[in-house]
Amino acid sequence: MRSVKSLATAAEAGRHQREWFADLRRRVAAGEPFALLNADVPHEIFRTMDIPYAVSQWWASLVAAKQRSGHYLELVRQRGYPDYSEQYNSVTLGSAFDPEPEAGPWGGLPRPDIVVGDASGDVTRKIFDIWGHEPGVTFYPLESAAENEVPLNWWELMPHRWEEAVGPARLDLLTAELENLVRFLETTTGRRFGESRFREVMALVNEQEEWNRKTRDLIARTRPAPLGVVDSIPSVMLPQWHRGTEWARDMAKRFYEEVRDRVDAGHAACPGERARLMWIGRGLWYDMGFYQRFQEEYGAVFVWSMYLAVAADGYIRYGDDPMRALAARFAAFTDQLYTPPWSSEWYVKEARLHGIDGVVHLVSDDPRGSYFTARALEAAGFPVIEIHADNVDTRTFDDEMVKRVGRWLESVVLA
Amino acid sequence: MATALAALEEAYARRGAPPAASKDRTDGRIDGRAGDRTPVVGYVGADVPVELLTAAGVRAFRLTGDPESGSALADRYLGGGVDPMARSVLARLLAGSFGDLDRVVVSHDCEASLRLFYALRELRRVEPATGLPEAYLVDILHLPHRTTAQYNRRRIGEFAARLEAWTGRPLDLAGAVAAHDERRRLLAAVAELRRAVPARLTGRQFLAVVNAALPVDQHIALLERLLAEAGQLEEHAGRRVFLSGSDHDTPHVYEAVESEGYVIVGEDHSFGDLSLKEPIGAGGLDALAEHYHHSGPTAHRATASERAAHAATAVRHCRAELFVAYCRIGDEAPAWDFPAQRAALDIPAVLLERQEYGRADLTALRKEHPCAV
Ligand code: SF4
Ligand code: SF4
Numbered sequence: 001m002r003s004v005k006s007l008a009t010a011a012e013a014g015r016h017q018r019e020w021f022a023d024l025r026r027r028v029a030a031g032e033p034f035a036l037l038n039a040d041v042p043h044e045i046f047r048t049m050d051i052p053y054a055v056s057q058w059w060a061s062l063v064a065a066k067q068r069s070g071h072y073l074e075l076v077r078q079r080g081y082p083d084y085s086e087q088y089n090s091v092t093l094g095s096a097f098d099p100e101p102e103a104g105p106w107g108g109l110p111r112p113d114i115v116v117g118d119a120s121g122d123v124t125r126k127i128f129d130i131w132g133h134e135p136g137v138t139f140y141p142l143e144s145a146a147e148n149e150v151p152l153n154w155w156e157l158m159p160h161r162w163e164e165a166v167g168p169a170r171l172d173l174l175t176a177e178l179e180n181l182v183r184f185l186e187t188t189t190g191r192r193f194g195e196s197r198f199r200e201v202m203a204l205v206n207e208q209e210e211w212n213r214k215t216r217d218l219i220a221r222t223r224p225a226p227l228g229v230v231d232s233i234p235s236v237m238l239p240q241w242h243r244g245t246e247w248a249r250d251m252a253k254r255f256y257e258e259v260r261d262r263v264d265a266g267h268a269a270c271p272g273e274r275a276r277l278m279w280i281g282r283g284l285w286y287d288m289g290f291y292q293r294f295q296e297e298y299g300a301v302f303v304w305s306m307y308l309a310v311a312a313d314g315y316i317r318y319g320d321d322p323m324r325a326l327a328a329r330f331a332a333f334t335d336q337l338y339t340p341p342w343s344s345e346w347y348v349k350e351a352r353l354h355g356i357d358g359v360v361h362l363v364s365d366d367p368r369g370s371y372f373t374a375r376a377l378e379a380a381g382f383p384v385i386e387i388h389a390d391n392v393d394t395r396t397f398d399d400e401m402v403k404r405v406g407r408w409l410e411s412v413v414l415a
Numbered sequence: 416m417a418t419a420l421a422a423l424e425e426a427y428a429r430r431g432a433p434p435a436a437s438k439d440r441t442d443g444r445i446d447g448r449a450g451d452r453t454p455v456v457g458y459v460g461a462d463v464p465v466e467l468l469t470a471a472g473v474r475a476f477r478l479t480g481d482p483e484s485g486s487a488l489a490d491r492y493l494g495g496g497v498d499p500m501a502r503s504v505l506a507r508l509l510a511g512s513f514g515d516l517d518r519v520v521v522s523h524d525c526e527a528s529l530r531l532f533y534a535l536r537e538l539r540r541v542e543p544a545t546g547l548p549e550a551y552l553v554d555i556l557h558l559p560h561r562t563t564a565q566y567n568r569r570r571i572g573e574f575a576a577r578l579e580a581w582t583g584r585p586l587d588l589a590g591a592v593a594a595h596d597e598r599r600r601l602l603a604a605v606a607e608l609r610r611a612v613p614a615r616l617t618g619r620q621f622l623a624v625v626n627a628a629l630p631v632d633q634h635i636a637l638l639e640r641l642l643a644e645a646g647q648l649e650e651h652a653g654r655r656v657f658l659s660g661s662d663h664d665t666p667h668v669y670e671a672v673e674s675e676g677y678v679i680v681g682e683d684h685s686f687g688d689l690s691l692k693e694p695i696g697a698g699g700l701d702a703l704a705e706h707y708h709h710s711g712p713t714a715h716r717a718t719a720s721e722r723a724a725h726a727a728t729a730v731r732h733c734r735a736e737l738f739v740a741y742c743r744i745g746d747e748a749p750a751w752d753f754p755a756q757r758a759a760l761d762i763p764a765v766l767l768e769r770q771e772y773g774r775a776d777l778t779a780l781r782k783e784h785p786c787a788v
Contacts (some may be wrong), residue, residue, distance in 0.1 A: 080754030082768070085747035119558060121526045122715040122748035129718040131752070141558055146523055146532075147564065148552045148573075169554075169573075173566040180562065340537035364496075371492050372537050379541070 007231050009255040013238035016247065021106050024052045028110040033189045035151050036092070036112035038124070040333050042326050044205065045181060048198040049191045056117070058241050060107055064103040064285065065195070072098070075313065078187045081130070086123045093127050096134050112137055114188070120144035120334065131251070140184060142177050145170045145331065155313040162317055162328035174327035185335060195322075201244040202322045205329075208243060209315040211252035212236055212263040215259050216312035219303060220354040224273030226262040229305040230291050231269070233283060236308045243315075274299030275413050276355055278382075280347065280373060281362030283307070292400055304354050311335055313385045344376035349381050358406060358413035359384040383412045417704025419640035420620065420648065426637075427623035427666075431507070433457075433514055454582065457548075459504060459531060461685030461713060462522035462555040462660075464571060464703055468694065469631055470591035471578040475520075475630055478504045478513060479664035482773020492534045493527075498745040499772035500664055501527035505534060510546060514568045516548040518581070520574075523554045524685065525662075525715035527746070551577060555707045557716040568704040575700060588699060594631045596694040601638035603691050608645055609680055610733045615648040618658065618687075619669040624688055653678040657735035659726060659756060660714055660742050660749035660767075662686055667773035668741060675777055681733035683725060685713055714749040723755035730760055738764040739780065743772060753770040 010187060010333065018264045028034040035046050035053035069087070072094025079097060083089065092109070101108040115132060119125040119141050132139025147167050151157060155326050157165035219225055219232070237254045242248040242384045262268075277294070277326045279302050284290050296302040315334050319325040335342050355401040361374045363386050385408045387401050417425070433455045456468055457478040468475035480486075480503025489505035489770035509514060535550035535717055553574045558565045575586055605624055609616040616624070624641065626636060637771040656677040662684045663669060669679055697708045712721045730738060738760050750768055757764040767779055 041612070082747060084749040084769075085750060119556075122746075123751060125558075126719055126748060129720070133720065143556050143558055143563055145556060146529055146552060146554045159662070169566060169569055172569075173562055176562040176565070177560075180560075204620040219731070291573070339533055341540060344537070344541075363494075371494065372534075375541065 007235050007255070007258050010231065010234040010238075010260055012254075013234060013251060016251075017105065017238055019243075020242070021054075022161070024054065025107055025110060027052050033113045033191075034110050035116065036109070037115075038089070038117035038128075038376065040118055040120070040330055041116045042178060042330050044198070044201050044244050044326055044329075045178060045185070045193075049182075049185055049189070049193050049199050051185065051189060051191060054109065056092045056240050057088055058090045059095070061285070062105050062289045063091050063095075068105060086121065086127060086244050086300070089117070089124055089127045093131055095116065096137070098133050112322055114138050114140055114185075116140045118142040118144045118330075140181060142181075143173055145173055147332070150332075150335075150342065152341050154342050155346055156164060156334075158313070158328070159316045159319050162319070166328050170331040171324055171327050174331045175324050178323055178327060188399065198322050202317075202325060204246065204249045205243045206316050206318065206387070208239065208249040208252040209311055211249070211256045212308060212311035213313070213316070215252075215256045216308050217353075218256070218259055219308070220264060222263050223276075223355070224268035224271055225276065225301050225303040226259050226267060226269065228269040228295075229279060229302045229307075232308045233288075233305060236311050239396070240311060241251050269303075270295040270299055270301045272299040273301050275301070275357040275412075276304075276410060277302045278304040278347075278351055278354065278356045278359045278377075279362070280306075280359060280370060290402070294405065294409060295311045298406065298414065300358070300409050300413070302360075304350060304356060306337060338370075340372035340376075343370070344372045347373045348376050348380045348382075350379065351377055356382055358382065358409065361386045363388050383408075385412075418647070419615075419637045419644055419760070420624070423627045423629075423637050423641065424620065424623045426627035426629050430476070430628045431481070431513060432625055432628060433474050433476055433516075455515065456518045456520055457508075457513050457516045458520040458522070459501075460522035460524035460528040460712065461690070462524040462707055463520050463553055464555075464574065464707055466591045466703060467571075467575055467578055467586065468586070469522070469594060470550040470575075470586035470588045471582050472580075472584075472587070474630070477626070478508070478519070479666075480504045480772070481507060481512075482665060482667055482771075487532075492538065493530055494754065496745055497759060498525070498527035498661075498743060498748045500662060500743070500746075501531045503772065504664075505531055508535070511546070512536055519548050519550045521550055521552050523552065523556065524713065525746075525748070541673045546643075553764075557708065557711065558654045564705065564708050567708045568701065571700050571704040571707070588703075589677050591631075592695050592697075592703070594635065597695070598631055598635050598638065599691055599694060601635060601685070602643065604642055605638060606688060606691060608642075608648065612648040612655075612734055613652045614655070614678045614680050615645060615650060617651050617666060617669075617673055618682070619657075619666050619673055621679075622663065622666055622686060623741065625690060651678045655680045655734060655736045657726070657733060657738050658682040658684075658687075659722075659729045659738060659740040659752070661683065661770075662713075663747045665773060668775045671775045672739070672780070675780065677737070680735055681729050682715075683712070683722070683729060688729065689713060714746075714752055722752040723759040726752075726756045727759040730762060736762055738762055740764065741770060742766070742768050744769045 033051055035051055037053050037055055039055050069091050071085040072091045075094040075097040078091045095109045115128050117124050117128040125141050128139045154165045239248040239251040277300055291302040317325040317329045341389040359377050359382050361384050378384050455475040456473045456475045459478050480500045484504040489502040493502050521528055523529050532550055532552045538545050539547050554570050555567050583595035609621045653676045656679050658679045663686050695702050711717050713723050740753045753766045
C-alpha cells in the first residue's frame, strides 16, 4: 500500500506539457520555424533565439505511451528501412512519413524545418539525414567525439573545471559547431541571437539543476526516503525538456519544496523502510508499479534512478564564456552515464551518497552495456541483481522477476 | 618457388598474428622493452593512420576476430548488442591469441570499435590481471565539415606525438607515406585484375591479397610479383556480385557466397576496395589528416545517399550483375543504406539482414536469383 499521494509538481508538469505542445502547434501553424532536436543537442541555442522546438526522445516516449510506436515503425519499414534499429529515433522519423500526421498523439508532430542530432553510434546520423531529404527539412549534424584519457571525478570537475573534465579538443570542436549553428539559424530563420538573453538562459538552466541537486541530496540523506522513483521521475523529467525557462526553474524549486515539506512532515514512501534500492537501466515505463512492489513485504524502496541524479550532476556548467560552457554541457554528456570509468565511478559515488543496500540492474542488448557499472558497484560492496528484459512477455517477466528479486532481497540484501 | 598469390594467401592465413620485423630499417622500442624486440602494435578499425605506425618503426597489424571461436567473456564485457566482430577481437585479446602486444591502437570507425576501446581501457584499470595491453584511441571523425577537419588534424598530431614518446625517436613520416602510397598504387592495379571480365581473382583471393599479414616492404614486393604473374592467373566466370555492407575481417562470408558460383568483384567495406584510396603524397600530417577525414564512404560513417552514389559508381566500375547488401547482426548501419542503394542501381539487389558472424544465409540469395547458380 502506498502511504502518500502523487506529487503536485508531477501533475502540474503533465498539464503544462499538453498546453506547451498545443501552443507550439499554434505557433508553427502561424508560420514560425520548428526544430526537432535530439536529447543530447544544446537546446539552449533554440531557447535563446525563441525558436519552437521539440525533443525527439520525448516525442517517441509519447508515441509509445499512446501505443502508436508500431504504426510509425511500420511506416519506416514500408520505405525499406529496418524497424529494429534505434527505435527511439526511427519512431520519430516515421512521423515524417505519416500520410495523416494530424492523427498522431496530441494532434501530431509538425513538420520540422530543421533537425539537429549528434552523430553518435552508427545510425543516428543516417536516420536524421534521411529525414533531411524530405522537402523543406534541413538536417544539421553535430559530431560525437571521444577522448583517450579522462580524469575520474567528473562530477566534481564539471560545474567549474569542465575544461579539465572534457578536454580542449572536444570543447573546441563543439564550440565551433555551435557558433556555426547560430549563424545558420540566424540566416535561415531571420531571428537574432542575443548574448545577454543567452547568458540568462544559461543561468536559468544552472539554477534549475541546482534545485535538482538539492532535491537529490535531500532524498539521499533522508531515512526513510521521502519518496521513491515513481514520484521523482515525472517531476524531474518533464521540466528537463523545458530547460532554460523560468517555468522549468520554478518547477524544480517547487519540486524541492514539496519534497522538503514531506521530510519536515515526516512523510515517507515507505515508513517501514528496511532497504534502499538503486535501479540501473532505462525505466520500466510499461510497469512503473514494479518499483513499489517490494515495499509492503520487504520494506524495500527504490530511492534511486538515473533521472534525478543526472539532473543533479550532469548539467551544471559555470563560466564566463557561455558558448564554451554550453559545449561543455554536451560534448561528453552521455559519457557521464554510459562510458566507464565515468559511469562506473559515478554510480558508486551515488550509491554511497544514498546509502544503497541493493542494486537492481536491468540488462538489455543496448550496446552501451553496463557491465562495468554493475562490476564497480559489486566491487564497492553493493549487492547487484541482474534482470533481463529483452524479448520477454511483460506479464511473465513481471511475475518471475518479482519472485527473483524477492528471494534476493531476503537472502542477500536483508540477510 | 610458390606463386605470389600463394604466398599472399599464406600470409593472409596468418592474419591476427604480428608480421615479421621489417628488414630494411632499424626498429623502434616502447618502454625500453627487450633490446632486440621490435614493439608490436595491434590496431582496431579502418581509421587508424597506419602510416604513422610504420613511421614509428613498430610491427603493426590489424586485429581480426574469429567466427569459429566463442566470445562469452567478451559478450559479457561489451554486451550482446555490439557487433560480434568486435566482441570476437576482445575475446581473442583476453585469450592472448594475438601474442605479446605492446599497445592496442583503436579508431572510432564505428560504434563497436569505440565500445571495444572503452572496455579495454576499463579492464586494464580495474582488472589488471587480464594482462591487456594499454589501449590508445585515435578519434578520427567524418562529418564533411571544416570543424571536423580541424579536430582530426589535432588528433593526428597528438597520435604522432604519442608514438614518438613511446619509441623515443622521431617518426620517418615521409618514408612511411611513400611506402604506403606505393602499396596503395599496386593494390589498385591488383583490383583491376579482379574487375576484369572474366575476373582474374576471386573476392576471396582479393581479400587475402589486400589483408596479407606482412610488413609494407614485403607486401609491396609480393604485389609487384603478383602483377608480373598476372598472365598466369585463372579466369573466374561466375556471376559477378558486388558485396555491400558490414566489414569482413575473415574470409568466411566470401567463401560461402563464392561457393555458390558467384564471384565477388567489388565491395564497399574497409577490408576491401574501400581501403584503396588516393595517394597521400608529401603533405605530412596535414595530408594524412585529410586522407583519413575523407576515407570511406563506410556504412558506419557515411550517409545513405553517399553510400548509394558510391554503390552506383562502384557497381558500374566492376561490372557487377548482382548487388548483395550484407548486414551482420549487431551492425545495423548497412540496412539503412539499402533502400537508397537499390534505387540508385540498375541491377538486381538483395538484402541479407541480421546475419550471424561469419555466416551468410544464402537461401535468400538462391530464392531471389535462381539463374545465378
Ligand atoms: S511497509 Fe511501507 S509499503 Fe508497507 S505499509 Fe508500511 S509504509 Fe506502506
Ligand atoms: S533471378 Fe532474374 S533478376 Fe535475379 S539475377 Fe536472375 S535474371 Fe536477374
